[in-house]
Each structure stands twice: as C-alpha cells, then as structure tokens.
Amino acid sequence: MDRLSSALSGPAPDADACRLGFIGAGRLAAALALALQRAGRPVGRVASRRHASAVAMARVLGPGCRAVDPQAVADDCDLVFITTPDAVIAEVAQGIAWRAGQWVVHCSGATPVSVLQPARQAGAAVGGFHPMQAFGADARAAADSLSGCTVAIESADPALQTVLWRLAARLGCQGIDLPPDARVRYHASGGYASQHVHALLADAVRLWQSWGATEQQAMDALLPLLRGTVASIAHSGVAAGMPGPVSRGDIGTVRQHRQALMALDPAMARLYDQLGARGVALARQAGRLDDAQAQAMLRLLEPPPPSA
CATH class of the missing domain: 1.20.120 (Four Helix Bundle (Hemerythrin (Met), subunit A))
Structure with a gap:
C-alpha cells in the first residue's frame, strides 16, 4: 500500500476539524490558504510582520478569516503554517508560546524542520509542508496552480504526517516523504x-x-x-x-x-x-x-x- 493509500485508510486524528492559521502572508501563504479554503478547509487566522499584508490576505479569504498578531494565531489554531521568509522562521518559532498537542509546520523547501524545536519543546508536533511550485502575485491564479504539483512532507510525528498527507490529497497534490538530509538538494532541484x-x-x-x-x-x-x-x-x-x-x-x-x-x-x-x-x-x-x-x-x- 502506498503512503497516500495508507494515510487515507488508516486511523488518523480529525484533520477536518482542526483550526488552521498562517503566520506569514506572502504569495505562497495566500495561494495555499485559498486552495485549502476551496478544498473545504478554511483558514481562520493570519498574521504578518506587515499587518496590512495580513489584512489583505484575510480579505481575500473572506469574513471567516481575521488578521491578528502571531501569538493570537498560535492561541486560536490547532495547525499553524509558518510561511514567513526562510531567514525568520527560527525567530518566529522562538518568539511564540506554543502548547502541547498543537501542530506547527513550516512551508520552506530548504530550511530544516529542526528550526521548529522551540515548538517541539513546548509539546507541539512539528513538520514541513512545501509545495514544489512557483507562485505569482495573483492569489487566485496561484491557488489554481497548486493542483497536480508535488508537496514535500516531513514530520517525525505519525499523526501530523497523516494530517499533512490528507491535506495534500485534498489539494489534488502528489505528496512525497522527504528525508531530513535531502531538503537542500530537493529545493535546489526546483531552482533548475x-x-x-x-x-x-x-x-x-x-x-x-x-x-x-x-x-x-x-x-x-x-x-x-x-x-x-x-x-x-x-x-x-x-x-x-x-x-x-x-x-x-x-x-x-x-x-x-x-x-x-x-x-x-x-x-x-x-x-x-x-x-x-x-x-x-x-x-x-x-x-x-x-x-x-x-x-x-x-x-x-x-x-x-x-x-x-
């Protein structure tokens, strides 16, 4: 049985009921959040260093989404996607009070999942969810481009890994398990x-x-x-x-x-x-x-x- 079949048929946490939030409101965040919403997984909270960017993204996602500060995203959401520039992922992870049982995932292709160690130490499960796609400024067109692309999934936590595989399937994407030591080579391939x-x-x-x-x-x-x-x-x-x-x-x-x-x-x-x-x-x-x-x-x- 392949990974997707196993993830879809085996026991799993209630991925459909978890509350989703984003810290980072750039092109990838807007495209992924909009695609998740179209797939029946609405995003309720979004934060950004530039609050105006979070407000703009929340406006695209509709009245069910609120622009808040990063800590409020962590407080109100079960699954938090960190979609900031790679250089500040570790800073974001360090600066937030996470909680046990939470899921914290970054969407960087090259950054190791280990930068989320502060969340893991607080009892959260951590992982990576990187769509192998280029995103333009038009969030709706970028969301359209997600279907059919590959998503690199990494987590040492079986429950979170299953959740991420289910989300990839909802988006119409092809998931792959990415070994931790392959991230940089995987990401460099996208550059070519x-x-x-x-x-x-x-x-x-x-x-x-x-x-x-x-x-x-x-x-x-x-x-x-x-x-x-x-x-x-x-x-x-x-x-x-x-x-x-x-x-x-x-x-x-x-x-x-x-x-x-x-x-x-x-x-x-x-x-x-x-x-x-x-x-x-x-x-x-x-x-x-x-x-x-x-x-x-x-x-x-x-x-x-x-x-x-």
Whole structure:
C-alpha cells in the first residue's frame, strides 16, 4: 500500500476539524490558504510582520478569516503554517508560546524542520509542508496552480504526517516523504526547473535584442518553443526528449553558435559550453550520439586551456 493509500485508510486524528492559521502572508501563504479554503478547509487566522499584508490576505479569504498578531494565531489554531521568509522562521518559532498537542509546520523547501524545536519543546508536533511550485502575485491564479504539483512532507510525528498527507490529497497534490538530509538538494532541484529558466530566457532575449528586436517579440517566439520543450519532456523523458544541434551531433551549427556568442559575450559562450557538455551526456544516454560523435562534440565544447 502506498503512503497516500495508507494515510487515507488508516486511523488518523480529525484533520477536518482542526483550526488552521498562517503566520506569514506572502504569495505562497495566500495561494495555499485559498486552495485549502476551496478544498473545504478554511483558514481562520493570519498574521504578518506587515499587518496590512495580513489584512489583505484575510480579505481575500473572506469574513471567516481575521488578521491578528502571531501569538493570537498560535492561541486560536490547532495547525499553524509558518510561511514567513526562510531567514525568520527560527525567530518566529522562538518568539511564540506554543502548547502541547498543537501542530506547527513550516512551508520552506530548504530550511530544516529542526528550526521548529522551540515548538517541539513546548509539546507541539512539528513538520514541513512545501509545495514544489512557483507562485505569482495573483492569489487566485496561484491557488489554481497548486493542483497536480508535488508537496514535500516531513514530520517525525505519525499523526501530523497523516494530517499533512490528507491535506495534500485534498489539494489534488502528489505528496512525497522527504528525508531530513535531502531538503537542500530537493529545493535546489526546483531552482533548475524554475529560476534558472528565467536566467536562460533572459540571455535568449538579449540575443534577440542584439539585432534590434524587442523583449515582447522574443517572448512571442520563445515561449511557444519552451512550451513545446516541456511537452516533449513530458512525453519522452528528459534525455530522449532533448532537441537541438548538440543532441544530433551537428558540430558545424554548434561551432557557429559558439563563435557568435563569444563575439557578443564570452561569459554567455562559456555557459553555452557548460550546458552543451551536459547535453552531450544526455544525448549519449538517449542513444542519439555514438562515442566518436560525443568525443568530437566535447572537444569543441571543452577546449583545452591556453598554454602558459
């Protein structure tokens, strides 16, 4: 029986009756709280360092939610999500009087659950609940994006772990058990699939702008390409779905790319080389390049350093 089936079929505390609250009113908090409310788990209290942010989030959630101070969230709620910036999670946990039997969960991908030790020492169960998703400023659109995403769940307390798995299921998310020592690597993986894509697209836009095109023209051309790439990965996998001249051993085109990039920005050319070399490994994995083709491509992408 898988983890979700076990969580849904075995004995569990009354997750549906627990009172939910948030400390932190940023984009993740607004999206998660709104999604929980849509799934039948309303949020009753929200707090933020900027009270105006808590008021704005409570307004989105409706009349059943009140903007209060952090201690009031802890006093009035059974399950408290700490959704502050990572750097202040420990400070928040230390500054609140928690109680025995309470559940305290942070939503950081990289921060260890051990920073919630003050709550644990007070008798609360602690854990992590991190949706692997990027959230925009529109809370309703961001809440829509939660369905289908993965949520990393961590807790040493079986009852809280079951509650978090049930909440993930309510949201239409895929839960995973995250080992404590894997948090940072797990979170870094999201950077590759999200924020690093922004950096790569910024370079691609710059190439368009180098001949006078606008950013909008670049986006009109590149976003359909990106969507097609994602669809190819979903259908064929990371290695087999990779397109482009590196994957087909087109050394002539890759050489021209490198020359053009070197003339525009040597740092961009070096990044192209590094990414291309990793692409060679993927092409070999997919059986697209034989040994001779792979070595020829790597000689082009990894030139020896100049002699002293």
